[in-house]
Amino acid sequence: MTLTTDAVPVGDSAIDADWWRQAVVYQVYPRSFSDANGDGLGDIRGVVQKADYLAGLGVDAVWLSPFYPSELADGGYDVADYRDVDPRLGTLADFDEMIAALHSRGIKVIVDIVPNHSSNRHVLFQAALAAGKGSPERDRYIFRDGLGEHGELPPADWQSCFGGPAWEPVGDGQWYFHFFATEQPDFNWDNPDVHAEFLQTLRFWSDRGVDGFRIDVAHGLSKDLPAALPSQAELDAMDATGGRHPLWDRDAVHEIYREWRQVFDEYDPPRIAVAEAWVATAERRAKYATPDGLGQAFNFDLLEADFDAAQFQRIVADNLAQSEVTGSSSTWVLSNHDVVRHATRYGLAPLNGSRVKQGSHWILAGAPAAQIDLEQGSRRALAATLFLLGLPGSTYLYQGEELGLHEVGDIAPEDRQDPAFFRGADPDRDGLGRDGCRVPLPWTSSGASFGFGAGGAHIPQPGWFAQYAVEAEEADPSSSLNVYRRALALRHELQTVEELEWIRTGCADVLRFARPNGWQVVTNFGTEPFDLGEDAGRLVLSTQPVSGGALPGEATAWIAPAA
Incomplete structure (x- = not known):
């Protein structure tokens, strides 16, 4: 079979209502994506200028993190006006141009909605x-x-x-x-005015052509605070699995989303939504993904897992079973704007005989060069991503992961922006905060900001970004960027029925599954080569060179159907 490197068109805006079920969604963190006016801050016109890049990558949709007017107390998640564009990022006319540019290339647009809290400037x-x-x-x-x-x-x-x-x-x-920053007061969702405010917001953006919404802190809106408030210790000890916690994942929150679903269904095709809901169990998460609610919820299980075959198989099986119950499709994600990039997580050196983990993040333990095996992390990241892209369901990618970017650990204190850093509340990253995954992207191998803009960047980029620049990787057929492009082009052939069948490999470190149309995905989580047998002749894509029919360790291969 001949491998093509051309991206497969994803259709036009008339695509059917189920487009989201197996979509590849690319997260744009606007302030760090592309700077069109040279002021050091990414903007909406920067997205317009990179529309061909996104189309060439082969994504089905773009999720735009907050671009609203904001004092940036929390990276734009402190929203001062839900129905406008931050003047530093552009205008509503620029936004309309971006919608047109992406839609004309068959790319849907999802925007972030932040309903738990506003800015104190709202x-x-x-x-x-x-x-x-x-x-x-x-x-x-x-x-x-x-x-x-x-x-x-x-x-x-x-x-x-x-x-x-x-x-x-x-x-x-x-x-x-304010559960988050002081500048982010929480809304009272028992008040009908708050309901009306967000229904108006959902219609405002839907009327401008937005195709869907990512719901920030979706599990936090409904609250039940008694007259005598519990202490922090009592709050921490309360059960968060039964839908009755005072602050989190209350059953009542779904009444809000049923109301929103009525708005989504006013449009043709219906607007879609995906919940960011960090909840206690898969069953609790499934409540956000029902057809009369938001319809889909982020599954962060693989993001929290080790690079380990048994964990990956269990998580995939559990989530596909849960999706079948809800009628939704699963969402696969390894990186986003809130977590350490997965290339870095997978390359962390063992500490005290085991990898150190707290909560949902891996501890960086200093600058990458000191404690992280960059090459191993890169191998594992690409293998894990190709595994994800072969699964049924939708996949969410974070800007820069297609370049194989690592976390930037050595940002000077005066250049940091994350409130978690300044308030000392992020032990999961040695107190470094989230700025390391939000450093502006490198587009060229030289220049003041590696092509991000005409001047500097709002968070300075390290010199090693040059080797990860789009310009450098486009010239290398084996680069991470080109593997992503080939995978996303082929994925449209692979994704049909939302099912898979596990194939026994006889090796605990190797996972192999087949899709109903005959495509196979093989991932070697170990370090010893795995013999692909006679199927090696149908190999069309791999993250590392395959010699003599043996898939190297820490690698993934895609095998085409038999003729």
């Missing part, structure tokens, strides 16, 4: 501050009287996930709740 929160205690305006957010004689003490000892108290005084004896 007009609704400013109105709440001005209106005072007991007002209808304050009821749109979560305000409580402080403790003590004059309300000088917080209503509870709760801690923000970014560090420091989760309650902020406003000077009149009341305090507002």
Whole structure:
């Protein structure tokens, strides 16, 4: 079989309503993607200028992280206006041009919606501050009287996930709740005005041609706070699996999403949505993926797994079974704007005899050159990605992973932007925060910002970015970028029925599965070569060279159907 490197067109805007079920979605973090005006900050016109690149990569959709007016207290997730574009990133006219440019190339557009909290600069929160205690305006957010004689003490000892108290005084004896940064007050979703605000927002962007929405902190909207608030210790000890936790994953949240589904279904095709829901069990996550709700929910299980055959097989089997129950399709993801890039996670050197992990992230343990096997991480990352792209369901890619980019660990303190770094609340990365995966992309091998823009970049790029630049990788047939391009072109042949069948390999470190149309995917998680047998003659793509029919360790191969 002859291997083509041309991307397969993904159709036009009239594609059917199920386009999302097996789509490849590429996450653009706008401020770090491409800078069209040379001010050091990525912008909407930068996305327009790279539309041909995205089409050539072969993705089905682009997910745009927040581009709204924001003070950037949390990378744009502190939204000051949900129905406009940050002037530093462009205008609504630029946004419309971007929609047209991507749609004309058969690429759908998904935008981030941040409904758990707004910026403290949002007009609704400013109105709440001005209106005072007991007002209808304050009821749109979560305000409580402080403790003590004059309300000088917080209503509870709760801690923000970014560090420091989760309650902020406003000077009149009341305090507002913010689970994230101080600049991100949480909405009160018991208030009908909040419902109306977001229904209007969903229609605003849908009317402009947006095809879907990624819902930030989807599990956090509904809250049930008693008159006497529990302590932080009591809150931590509460069961988060039954739908009745005061803050997280409450059953009542799905009433909100049923309301949203009615809006999505007003359009033809219906707008789609995917939930970011970090919940306790697969069963709890499935509730966000029902047809009368958001329809799909991120599955982060592989993102949290080791590069290990048994873990990968169990996770895939469990999630495909869960998807069958809900009628949704699974979402496969290894990197995003909130986690250490998977090329780096997979290359971490053993510490004290085992890899060190806390929560959902791997500890960096210093600069990459000191503690990380970059070559091993790159091999494993490409093998894992090709494994994912062969699975039934949708795959979400994070900008720069197609280049094999590693995390940037050595950013100077004065150049960092993540509130988690400044508040010292990120032990999962040795306190380094999330800036290391948000460094602007390298497009050329030289220049002030490696082609990101005409000037510098808002987070300085390291010199080693030159070898990962698009310009450098396009010239190398074996580069990570070209493997991604070939895989995404072939994937449209591979993806038909959303099923797979595991094939026994006789080797605990090797996973092999077949799709109903005869395509096979083989991943060697070990270090010893694996004999592909007579199927080696139908090999069309591999992450490492295959010699004598043996797939090297830490590699994945795709095998075409028999004639």
